[in-house]
Amino acid sequence: MNFELTDEQKRIQAQARQFAEQEVAPVAREADEKGQFPLHLVKRMGELGFLAGPIEPEYGGSGMDYVGYALLCEELGRADSSVRGFLTVHTSLVSLCIRDWGTEEQKRRYLPRLASGEWIGCYALTEPDAGSDAASMQAIAREEGDSYVLNGEKIWITNGASAHIAIVFASRDRSARHKGICAFLVETDTPGFLREPMPGKELGHRAAEHPYHPGGMPRAKKCAARRSRRGLQSRHVCPGPRSPGRCCRGCRCSASVPGCLYSFYKATTPVWPAYR
Incomplete structure (x- = not known):
């Protein structure tokens, strides 16, 4: 089995990391202290194609695979778990639920709006x-x-x-x-x-x-x-979409723990390498 990331997965990871470092991390502390979600990031994530990563392009999504989506959640979780949590619910529990169990009319009405960030x-x-x-x-x-x-x-x-x-x-x-x-x-x-x-x-x-x-x-x-x-x-809508949601919660842990260790290392070491 090949565990190497594809070029597309590497591109998603790099784009997500850049967004997390340049746009999420700078506002994370203030948002956490005030208890206010940075809503201006929602439209930005829509522009980058993050809000409907696994959704098909015909409904406004990016059509990324689940490894790419997991990498996206991991990078956001390293910068701010609240932003990652927003994405997990918005995409995994709502958009994917509508895609898998909704009618065609419901998909056409809601998925493009959710994908762009027009709706939450x-x-x-x-x-x-x-x-x-x-x-x-x-x-x-x-x-x-x-x-x-x-x-x-x-x-x-x-x-x-x-x-x-x-x-x-x-x-x-x-x-x-x-x-x-x-x-x-x-x-x-x-x-x-x-x-x-x-x-x-x-x-x-x-x-x-x-x-x-x-x-x-x-x-x-x-x-x-x-x-x-x-x-x-479908009555299976309750357990169904929670599977990718739980997966992305796991990504929160796999990102936040090394992220915390890296932050400590960066703060206590004069010369520190780039995060990998």
Whole structure:
């Protein structure tokens, strides 16, 4: 098996490293201290073709393979994990989810906007009492005619404060546990869609957006009296897109650990080599 990078993968890595060093790293400390995501980088990542790396060009993507995409996430994670986290959710959990499970109409409507950075996406799965155990979610979807009314609370929804489109998970039949869960595409300007910033600071990832409910039980989203016709086609949408998402989280570790060691070495050694 050949583990050497292809010329295209090397090009992606070099481009991502240059962007991370020249545009992400200089603003990372301030963004982390203020807890504010540098939104100006979103359009820039769209211009560079990063926001829809594995998506086909016909939908506005770059058509890169998953090794190239992993290298991209690794380089961003070395500079700022909050920016890498944004990309992982926006691309892996939202765009790839729509590409794999959405209708052609949904792909045409959302993927080009997500690819350019015109729109931001979030993935609303986690709830106050249902994280990894998604089958225990309390959010419900009630069918009314040819639409659904969604009611529920979500928490720790990365990109949730700025998102224009959310993939919201809710159960059509809670007694059916995981078999009753469905995913809905919800445009966030819909009346009844609420979101507020989470108080305090996380241990890391502090520039990332994680909306919450200001009352006793935190939430990121409440779609009350809200109609949606845009359910995704497959019930497998929940575990499916999380695979590339987990892969890119692994890239965060493989980048941030040597990145930290290199920063220490650079700060304590008079003559230091370029990062490789």
